[in-house]
Amino acid sequence: MLPMMLALVILLPLMAAIGCYFLRVSTIRSMIVLVTGVCIAVTSLVLLGQGSFTYSPSTLLGISWDSLVTLADFSLLFVILYYAFKLKNQLIKVFAVLQIIPLAVFELFFVDHAAEVPAFYADSLALIMVAVISIIGSLICFFAIPYMKEHEEHLHLVNSRQPRFFFYLVLFLGAMNGLVLSNNILWLYFFFEVTTFCSFMLIAHDDTEIAVKNATRALWMNSLGGVAFVFGMIWAYTEVGSLSLQTIIEAGPMGGAMLVPIGLLCLAGFTKAAQLPFQSWLLGAMVAPTPVSALLHSSTMVKAGVYIVLRLAPAYAGTFLSEGIALCGAFTFLACAAIAISQSNGKKVLAYSTISNLGLIICCAGLNTPWAITAAIILIIFHAGSKALLFLCVGTIEHGIGSRDIDDMHGLYLKMPRTAIITIIGVLTMILPPFGVLLGKWMAIEAASGDIFVIVMLALGSALSLVFWARWAGILLTAPLRDKVPAEIQSPLTKFTLTALAAGTVILSLFSPVIYTGLIEPMIGKTYEITAGVFSSPVGVFAVYPIFFILAAAFVYAWIETKKSGNIQNAQSYMCGANVKEPGVQAFIGPMNQPVTLKASNYYLKSFFGEEKLTLWINFVALALIVLMLGGAL
Amino acid sequence: METIILMIFGVVVAPILGGLISGVDRKVTARLQSRFGPPILQPFYDVAKLFGKVKVINNFWQVFCAWVYLIAAALSVALLFAQSDLLLIFFVQAIGAVFLVMGGLASSSPYSQVGAQRELIQVLTYEPLIILVFASIFMVTGSFRIDEILAYDQPLLVKLPLMFIVLGYALTIKLRKSPFDFSTSHHAHQELVKGVLTEFSGPYLGIIELAHWYETVFILGICALFWHTSLVGVVLLLASTYFAEILIDNTMSRMTWRWMLKYVWSVGLVMSFVNLIWLHVG
Numbered sequence: 020m021l022p023m024m025l026a027l028v029i030l031l032p033l034m035a036a037i038g039c040y041f042l043r044v045s046t047i048r049s050m051i052v053l054v055t056g057v058c059i060a061v062t063s064l065v066l067l068g069q070g071s072f073t074y075s076p077s078t079l080l081g082i083s084w085d086s087l088v089t090l091a092d093f094s095l096l097f098v099i100l101y102y103a104f105k106l107k108n109q110l111i112k113v114f115a116v117l118q119i120i121p122l123a124v125f126e127l128f129f130v131d132h133a134a135e136v137p138a139f140y141a142d143s144l145a146l147i148m149v150a151v152i153s154i155i156g157s158l159i160c161f162f163a164i165p166y167m168k169e170h171e172e173h174l175h176l177v178n179s180r181q182p183r184f185f186f187y188l189v190l191f192l193g194a195m196n197g198l199v200l201s202n203n204i205l206w207l208y209f210f211f212e213v214t215t216f217c218s219f220m221l222i223a224h225d226d227t228e229i230a231v232k233n234a235t236r237a238l239w240m241n242s243l244g245g246v247a248f249v250f251g252m253i254w255a256y257t258e259v260g261s262l263s264l265q266t267i268i269e270a271g272p273m274g275g276a277m278l279v280p281i282g283l284l285c286l287a288g289f290t291k292a293a294q295l296p297f298q299s300w301l302l303g304a305m306v307a308p309t310p311v312s313a314l315l316h317s318s319t320m321v322k323a324g325v326y327i328v329l330r331l332a333p334a335y336a337g338t339f340l341s342e343g344i345a346l347c348g349a350f351t352f353l354a355c356a357a358i359a360i361s362q363s364n365g366k367k368v369l370a371y372s373t374i375s376n377l378g379l380i381i382c383c384a385g386l387n388t389p390w391a392i393t394a395a396i397i398l399i400i401f402h403a404g405s406k407a408l409l410f411l412c413v414g415t416i417e418h419g420i421g422s423r424d425i426d427d428m429h430g431l432y433l434k435m436p437r438t439a440i441i442t443i444i445g446v447l448t449m450i451l452p453p454f455g456v457l458l459g460k461w462m463a464i465e466a467a468s469g470d471i472f473v474i475v476m477l478a479l480g481s482a483l484s485l486v487f488w489a490r491w492a493g494i495l496l497t498a499p500l501r502d503k504v505p506a507e508i509q510s511p512l513t514k515f516t517l518t519a520l521a522a523g524t525v526i527l528s529l530f531s532p533v534i535y536t537g538l539i540e541p542m543i544g545k546t547y548e549i550t551a552g553v554f555s556s557p558v559g560v561f562a563v564y565p566i567f568f569i570l571a572a573a574f575v576y577a578w579i580e581t582k583k584s585g586n587i588q589n590a591q592s593y594m595c596g597a598n599v600k601e602p603g604v605q606a607f608i609g610p611m612n613q614p615v616t617l618k619a620s621n622y623y624l625k626s627f628f629g630e631e632k633l634t635l636w637i638n639f640v641a642l643a644l645i646v647l648m649l650g651g652a653l
Numbered sequence: 654m655e656t657i658i659l660m661i662f663g664v665v666v667a668p669i670l671g672g673l674i675s676g677v678d679r680k681v682t683a684r685l686q687s688r689f690g691p692p693i694l695q696p697f698y699d700v701a702k703l704f705g706k707v708k709v710i711n712n713f714w715q716v717f718c719a720w721v722y723l724i725a726a727a728l729s730v731a732l733l734f735a736q737s738d739l740l741l742i743f744f745v746q747a748i749g750a751v752f753l754v755m756g757g758l759a760s761s762s763p764y765s766q767v768g769a770q771r772e773l774i775q776v777l778t779y780e781p782l783i784i785l786v787f788a789s790i791f792m793v794t795g796s797f798r799i800d801e802i803l804a805y806d807q808p809l810l811v812k813l814p815l816m817f818i819v820l821g822y823a824l825t826i827k828l829r830k831s832p833f834d835f836s837t838s839h840h841a842h843q844e845l846v847k848g849v850l851t852e853f854s855g856p857y858l859g860i861i862e863l864a865h866w867y868e869t870v871f872i873l874g875i876c877a878l879f880w881h882t883s884l885v886g887v888v889l890l891l892a893s894t895y896f897a898e899i900l901i902d903n904t905m906s907r908m909t910w911r912w913m914l915k916y917v918w919s920v921g922l923v924m925s926f927v928n929l930i931w932l933h934v935g
Contacts, residue, residue: 430761432714451751452744461740464784468791471929475785475922482780486773489751493758493769496714559797560738566745569728577720584716587708592762593851605761619766622774627914 021074025139025200027062028149031055032193039185048185049164055189056157059196063146063153067538071142073202075135084138085203089126092209093119095216099242102219106235114242118249125253130205136262140202143542147396148199148326151403155318155520156192162411162516163188163310169418170308174225184224188314191217195319199326202264204252211248211287211323215241218320221311222304233303240300244290244324251283268334278340282649285328285335285344292324292377295351295641301374305366309414312366316373317407322399325377329384329395336387343648345385349467349476350644351378354637356483361628363621365413365423368487369406372449375484376402376456382473383463389546390556394462396539397531401455404527405448408520412442415513425491426620430498437507437514439495441521446492450485453566454528458554465559483628490621497619499592499605529567592617656735663734664727671866672696674873678899685903696862703859711760711852718756719857719864725749726867733874736799739787746871749864750776757849768848772836774910779823782921783875786823789816789925790878792932799878808880810890815928817879819921821894824872826917830898832905833913 035055039048076084096119103111141149167181194217198210215238223234256262258277259270270277293301304315315321328344335341352375359371376398383395417423419435432439448454452461460481467473509517527534532549540546547554552564591598594607599614609615625632676693683690710716725748732742754776757769791797793812794805802809810817826833837848853861873891880886908916 447751451748452741457744461744464740464788465791465797468788468797471926471933474788475781475925478781478784478788479918481784482777485747485751485780486777489754489776490758490770490773492751493755496712496755496759497761497766498712498714498759499761557796557798557801558791559740561741562732562737566728566741570724570748573721573724573728577717577724580720581713581717584708584710584713587710590709590711590852590854592711592760593764593846594762595846617761617763619761619763622770624774624914626911 028196032189036186036190040182059153060157063150067146073137074139110239117246136203138203139200143538145199152195152318155407158516159313165510165512187217187220222307230306237300244287247283248287251280254280288324288327292321296638313410317403325380332384339651341387345382347644348378348382349473353476353480356480357628359487361623361625389543391466394459398459404524408445429494431495433498435507436504443492444521446488448524450488453563659734660731663731667730667870668866671869700859704856706855714759715756718752719860721752722749723860723864726864730867739797760852764846764851772849778917779826782823785925786820810879815924830902832908
């Protein structure tokens with residue numbers, strides 16, 4: 020049964036991807052995507068129910084899987100090298116060669132191929148990741164079906180590029196599942212490279228100059244991560260003598276020579292998770308169609324980065340490296356939240372907020388107490404849901420109003436009431452209790468409260484993120500009173516994915532105590548006492564059920580009061596008594612007796628948090644912190 | 654059971670206390686300005702009158718936001734009385750703050766819009782300071798839970814004098830008193846154009862006033878934790894702190910948000926660092 024399920028979550032997406040590429044009929048393609056999505060989502064839940072396992076597949080037609088992976092790995096590296104020449108990019112060439120040669124030497128002369136290494140190992144962390152990837156990833160693929168159709172209509176393409184698009188999109192899910200389930204570090208590396216390549220192809224999808232440029236940047240930055248990975252892997256092998264990730268982790272917590280390879284592997288995680296100073300590739304990834312951004316930011320790619328750092332956490336517990344990782348993560352959390360305030364582009368706000376939240380997760384991995392690890396896992400789960408939802412909302416809004424600028428979303432409620440409300444729900448799940456992201460933040464702050472530098476950065480960062488979220492949610496509502504807001508038309512799949520994600524993030528938050536006791540507690544031990552849906556420990560309490568129910572009642576009551584207000588008197592906005600007195604007109608009488616239409620814009624506080632102003636310095640500090648993190652480990 | 658009774662007690666008593674404090678505030682302020690001032694119960698008369706007014710709104714989301722603001726403020730006070738977790742209480746309070754801003758942004762009036770943006774900057778300024786105050790309380794007592802903190806046998810003020818001043822800054826901002834009152838303020842000509850509150854009127858303004866009373870009690874409750882060992886100490890501390898607020902309110906002129914953000918963050922962070930470091934050393 021187990022091999023079957025593994026094949027379903029890893030190989031089925033590969034088959035489906037090939038199907039999407041060759042069967043060029045949109046109905047068949049949509050069916051393939053839908054069926055695959057449902058299959059892997061269900062399988063991931065079954066796997067989650069079954070619990071942890073270790074497994075090695077036998078051979079395929081007499082050839083060992085190990086050699087197949089090796090073969091695929093080198094083929095992929097040469098494909099990347101081919102693209103490096105095609106793009107004429109020196110950095111990618113260098114980084115590709117720096118992976119191919121050491122890897123070849125490693126495979127030929129170092130690795131003991133006779134040694135038995137379990138290919139797969141899954142504990143709760145891996146299985147939670149599989150569920151996040153398979154469920155949220157599939158929903159994003161569903162959303163992509165109507166979205167890409169509209170997208171291509173907007174672009175007036177003669178030949179549809181959707182087969183290629185869905186090939187990489189679906190393949191991505193399989194590669195991510197493979198990545199989080201791999202125990203053999205060579206397999207892990209292979210899947211790591213596949214995600215790099217998929218993201219490169221997807222970012223470049225629209226084939227515009229800017230898309231290719233940004234894809235190239237993503238490729239070289241992630242190849243740098245790949246180089247760090249290869250060297251970390253070889254170094255770790257020479258120290259521990261095993262390719263098994265579990266053996267490497269169990270050899271720790273360790274000091275001295277072993278910390279540097281672990282540090283290099285974490286650095287690879289940093290590049291993949293777009294941590295400062297590697298943030299620019301993820302920001303550049305915005306040029307890709309929205310489902311790609313949603314996938315990269317929520318359930319794949321960047322989550323692979325934090326997964327690696329979190330997976331290795333026991334190996335560096337209690338060392339200077341751990342402290343360094345906590346500082347790097349906390350700094351990213353703070354700095355990116357600050358820059359996000361100054362952004363008016365909705366996708367960019369989301370991108371910075373993703374990087375910021377990933378920083379928080381990495382900071383938790385660095386704090387490395389059971390409380391912090393719990394926080395990290397909670398954050399991974401809930402951040403994925405909320406962020407996928409928000410990206411898809413921005414995509415829908417962009418198709419609806421033709422802009423992704425937050426200032427253009429003033430009064431969106433009048434034009435797209437459904438999307439506006441769902442977006443607001445998404446925003447609120449990012450910042451308010453009792454939703455999961457805030458639960459994670461609460462755990463993180465409590466876990467960090469002994470560390471004076473980290474706590475200061477977390478306090479500032481959490482206040483900063485409140486500003487850009489609250490502002491965004493508020494302006495969607497901006498509107499003069501109308502009798503009736505016309506209903507919004509959404510295609511069924513769009514409606515389904517948005518509603519499912521919104522309902523999912525809210526309802527899943529209610530089940531956070533269950534998720535904790537069922538999945539997290541067995542893996543890392545008891546950190547919180549749960550009674551009646553209240554998390555409690557000697558240092559803190561977080562009442563999920565009571566607050567959830569009181570607030571739900573409050574929302575319902577407030578909504579009833581709001582409904583009642585339908586027949587109450589409607590006033591024009593206050594404009595110093597100079598209103599233009601025509602019904603439905605929002606204007607005041609200005610100079611020369613001319614009517615002036617109202618216009619308001621957000622404060623972006625650019626003088627404090629401007630992107631141009633901060634980026635250079637932030638990159639400097641982040642680089643210094645990374646040097647400190649790795650250097651201190653030596 | 655006891656917790657629930659405490660919560661209900663808090664929800665009932667807090668607005669009465671908050672209203673009285675607001676009345677005393679107006680009286681003392683008047684005396685400082687050589688005026689006679691309204692009776693102490695005036696805030697209650699005002700709010701009662703607001704509830705009797707005709708309901709007029711601009712956008713129905715204002716109604717929704719006003720109610721959520723009130724309920725979140727009441728819930729945070731209830732959790733405070735139930736001796737829950739400081740951070741949790743603070744996050745619940747933040748729900749109210751967010752919905753007030755959303756309510757302000759719901760109207761297209763420029764005054765309301767600008768007021769809401771300014772309110773957000775106020776939140777941005779005080780929020781990290783309050784989290785740092787809570788973290789410092791954790792460092793002294795080893796817990797974020799109020800029940801555990803109350804079991805600590807020394808006044809926190811002894812160990813965290815600078816953090817109390819930091820909290821004072823947060824209090825001034827949260828009460829929207831001068832020099833940090835630019836999102837809405839209590840001065841005569843601004844009663845008309847009152848920033849984030851411009852478009853709220855009648856009963857909905859009353860709801861917001863009530864919520865503000867809850868917030869006043871909430872933040873004074875946090876101040877009270879600094880001398881939890883004696884009742885006299887609590888009263889003395891709160892009375893002198895609030896009097897200091899009134900004095901500052903009456904002697905300072907309003908500043909810009911740029912000044913506030915720079916000044917409060919730098920002063921607040923430096924004081925926090927100094928206090929926390931000596932805590933580590935000591």
